[in-house]
Amino acid sequence: MSIETRNPASPDSVVAVYTETRTTDIDALVIKAQSAQRQWSAIPQPERGRLIDQYLNALEARGEDIARIITLEMGKTLTESRGEVAKSIAEGRMVQQRAAAAIGELLPSQVPGVTAYSMRRPRGVVVGINPWNFPFGTPVRKSIPALVYGNAILLKPASQTPGAVQLMADIAADLLPEGLVQAVIGSGSMGESLCGHPGVHAVTFTGSVAVGKRVAAAAVSHLAEVSLELGGKNPVILNDASRLDVALDQIFTAAFALCGQRCTAISRVIVHRDLLKQTVDGLVSRATDIIPSDGTVEGARMGPLSSRSQLDDVDAFVSRAREAGATVAAGGQRLELVQGGYFYPPTVLSGVTPDMEIAREEVFGPVLSVLSFDTLDQALQIANDVAYGLTSCLYSEQAPVIERFLSESESGMLHVNAGSFPENHVPFVGIKDSALGVGGSNGPSTIQFYTTEHAVYRKGQA
Known part of the structure; x- marks a missing residue:
């Protein structure tokens, strides 16, 4: 069977056709x-590092191809896709540098001579389940630390954006041992079957809470290590700001980058x-200044939503918010642009109260309450x-606040x-319903996920 991808800016346009992995193939893949x-794992780590550097260089050399397939399949602007590629390569290099640090520790023994x-x-074989919104960035975050610490990885992309992962696997096949990085293309049920395979030792998943729970259940059935990076309903508290325009610029970008699909x-x-009216007016003026367009157009500032279902969900959220008493201050209805693309404008809702659905549930679109x-x-x-x-922001110049x-x-x-943008070398972590387990992406704690810990008691002679 095959999977066909389409451009969300022009849904009649077929981007690519991929061969779907069969469930019966999973044993052979593992x-x-x-x-x-x-x-x-038998290769010394410094030599593995040299090979990973070559792999990252090869990915970087194909950066424009990767960026273009991201935009065509997911919809984000070319500028955003190029930024995703550049940031991902930089993160991979940070992980590679960290791997040269000391591992383990010497401990005092209770026994003389020990x-x-x-x-x-x-750990062994890692499965990385990836979302559609960062179809290159998230797989790189999962694969490079897995490789650095001596593992193999099976990468399952979202079925609507497999192109970047397929390119990653193809490039790896030319530089790394056969089977070390493999693409597994298929539906969500395929991912659950993969996670439930007894030959898999760790599963790292990025996506929704509901799917994450199913993935975790499949992995835990054979006691595989699990790392879940899930959703968010991220707030910014705007308490005070001597330069309100600067704060609003940062808030607006953090809200509407990637059409809010972060x-x-x-x-x-x-x-x-005291700042309510100025804040709403400032956000509205910024929102009305942006008209979404095809992400492949150079200079586009916002692309389409990723799919028809995503467009329908966002539109329904806004409709229910309006019915609950929120005021649509900007945007608020789907755009009828050329070629039937899934376009929705930056939307600002005022008069929102904490009990409303729009203030509590993840929308994953260009909607700011x-x-x-x-x-x-x-x-x-x-x-x-x-x-x-997951993440939260504060704007204040008062130390007690x-x-x-x-x-x-x-x-x-x-x-x-x-704004809420993570840095390349800092842990990407959440609490509550936003995460489970040690972070499986970047940051010093990645070693805890991708390796097992062992205690050694060594004596010279019996």
Whole structure:
């Protein structure tokens, strides 16, 4: 069977056709990965690092091809796709540099003549389940640390955006042991079958909470290690700002980059009542200045949503918010542009209250809700009173306010006077319904996911 991808800016345009992996092929894929992993882990880490550098260089050399397939299949602008490629390669190099650091520690022993220490080994075969919104960035985040620490990886892309992962696997086949990096293309059920295979030792998943729970259940059925990176309902508390325009620029970009289809996108502005009107007016003026267009057009500032279902979901969220009493201050209805693309404008909702669905559930689209507060207690209560805990932001120049935010905001990533964009070398982590397990992407804790820990007691003679 085959999978056909289409351009969300022009749904009648077929982008590519891929051969779908059959469920009956999974055993062979895992066996191939196991063989490659044994060969790979026997190579000293510095030499593995040299080969990974070559792999990253080869990916970078194909950067424009990767960016173009991202835009054609997912819809984000070429500028955003090129940025995704550049950031991903930089993250991979950061991980590679970190792998040269010391691993394990020497410990005092209770027994004379015994040296006690810890060491780490590769887990084995890793499965990486990837989302459609970062079809290159997320697979790189999963594959490079897996390879650095001596594992093989099976990469399952979203069925609507397999192109980047297929290119990654093709390039790896020319440079790395056969079967070390493999693409598994198919439906979500294919991913669950893969995660449930007893020859898989670790599963790293990025996507929705509902699917993540199913993936975790499949992996835990044979006690594979699990790392889940899930959704968010990310707030920014706008308490005070001497340069409000600068703050609004950063908030707007953090909300509407990639058409709001980032798990770290700001979706709630919780603003002090004294700044409410200025904030709404400022966000509206920025929103009305952007008209979505085909992402392949150079200079496009916002592309389409990724699919018809995504467009329908976002439109329904806004309709229900309006019915619940929110005011559509900007945007708020799908755009009828040429070629039937899935376009939705930057949308600002005012008059939102904390109990509304739009203030509590992840929309994953270009929709920003504005809520107001009178006291910091209220602001923190509103920010924390959701199921998610991925990222949060604060704008304030008052030290006591900042300290309370850092102590009380229920998020894995905390940004003060900056938008919600993660850096290449810093842990990407969430709490509550936004994550499970040690982070499986970038940051120092990745070694805990991609390796197993061992205690050694060594004596010279019996």
